[in-house]
Amino acid sequence: MGKYGRENYSFYSNLLDETKENFNLDNEVKPNKCYISVPENIILMKPNQGEMAITASLVNGETEDKYSFNFYADTYDVVELNFSANVASIKPIGQGQTTIYVTHPKAAFEQQIIVEVSEYTQFEFGIKYYKLTEGDTGYVSMRVPVTSIPCHVEYESLNTNLCTIEGTNTTAQLTALAPGNTKIKAKLVATKSNVVQATAEMLINIEKAAKLME
Structure with a gap:
């Protein structure tokens, strides 16, 4: 029985070596x-x-x-x-x-x-500074990069007595109410979670309208 076992082992060992050689299994x-x-x-x-x-x-x-x-x-x-x-x-x-x-x-x-x-890599207003005349309305393009999740743009004026702002994801609409300087802000907000992804701001200068000058 022991002899048969050794012969059996030798047979399968030789068969394995031959298979490796034929199919190049080692390399x-x-x-x-x-x-x-x-x-x-x-x-x-x-x-x-x-x-x-x-x-x-x-x-x-x-x-x-x-x-x-x-x-x-x-x-x-x-x-x-x-x-x-x-x-x-x-x-x-x-x-x-x-x-x-x-x-x-x-x-x-x-x-x-x-x-x-994406056309843009950074969320920002198209310009850094905007001048308006009291009573006028102006438009500023937004630079909005592509995002991996749905987002929208929200706007805010830091002094609504001087200027108001609203708009879309691509354009901000500003209305000058009174002379002075203020800032407006924009936020890129994730629509589903309401988490702010990026912010931008712009300085606004509003001049007194000529017809109102004394």
């Missing part, structure tokens, strides 16, 4: 040893920007593995996405945010690239 990089690498995970682009290339690589992979990459996005209304082998090209087609996913059959985990297309 082959296992799928879970490979992972995807990309140059950056957050990309900021302007709406009028040209195409940008994204090159992915499979760490611990082989040269021919570059032909097995796949790129896809969760939405296709922000960037146009095309790819060949391990290189993808993206081109802005609208403002917003999308996520590009990079996969490979040998990699256990995907890579994600957040792409944000």
Whole structure:
């Protein structure tokens, strides 16, 4: 029985060695040893920007593995996405945010690239200082960056006796009531949670109307 056991062990040991040799198991990089690498995970682009290339690589992979990459996005209304082998090209087609996913059959985990297309990167008034004449109404454009959550703009005048303000997410409307200096503020507010994401302010100078001068 003992002799049979040793012979049986020898048989399977030889079979295992032969299998390893035939399939190159000792030298082959296992799928879970490979992972995807990309140059950056957050990309900021302007709406009028040209195409940008994204090159992915499979760490611990082989040269021919570059032909097995796949790129896809969760939405296709922000960037146009095309790819060949391990290189993808993206081109802005609208403002917003999308996520590009990079996969490979040998990699256990995907890579994600957040792409944000926005004309502005900072929330602010279009100008820092505005002059009005008493009784006049003026309009100031807002610079509102793209956000990952729905937001809206709220306005406030620090002296409503001198100036009032209201407006939309893109334009502030100011009404000059009396001569003097004051500030107006704008807040970028998360619509669902009501949490303030960013603030901006602008100095207002209101001159006395000529027809009211003595």
